[in-house]
Amino acid sequence: MKGRLFGVGVGPGDPELMTYKAVRIIKECQVLAVPARGRKHAVSYRIAAEMIENMEEKEFLDLDTPMTKDRQILDRNYENAAGRIIEELEKGKDVAYLTLGDPTIYSTYMYIHRIVKAKGYETTIISGIPSFCAAAARLDDSLVDRAEELHIIPSSYGIEAALNYSGTKILMKSASRISEVKRTLEEKDGNVNVKMIENCGMPEERIYERIEDVPEQAGYYSLLIVKESEKER
Known part of the structure; x- marks a missing residue:
């Protein structure tokens, strides 16, 4: 059975503004993904870690995104990120991609979400407070x-x-x-x-x-x- 991808909004910054559903999904997923180079550089990860114990024990994907408006560079990055996520989904592991605010508002996640979804994998968006x-x-x-x-x-x-x-x-x-x-x-x-x-x-x-x-x-x-x-x- 293939894994599922969850785009999880962790809210704007205050850990107490995370939803119960976001907390539950993060706890249940075997793999965490963030748009940063390492856990300590991921603001969304640090926010969630205030509410969820032992997050450091989960598998981790650092999907760093370059700060550029060059569409070709960005599209290659999104494809690479989607590919790394799909590798985990093929192993039957659920992946929670953590993003600030809400995933549907100017979020890097949505570009990756669309690629993974188009390839036939199950995807779900978990809303966060904008x-x-x-x-x-x-x-x-x-x-x-x-x-x-x-x-x-x-x-x-x-x-x-x-x-x-x-x-x-x-x-x-x-x-x-x-x-x-x-x-x-x-x-x-x-x-x-x-x-x-x-x-x-x-x-x-x-x-x-x-x-x-x-x-x-x-x-x-x-x-x-x-x-x-x-x-x-």
């Missing part, structure tokens, strides 16, 4: 009210046009371009309210309540919540 939902909770406010729209934007690809959308904008993956993002938002001249959370739910968490407080350099796990000012609503 980072922007956790960030809104930490800010003690809603993301949207009544008929307001919500837009999730990968800001590493540019945000100028997206900022013209009505409602709330979530700017994800901002770290590599944080200075540019900050300048663009400052040009809105008071027409938006901006807050940023860095490392939400982690020990290194930082909250910035105003755009002028946002640093010129930010950690990889940073997101901004951009709302229209009250006068614009």
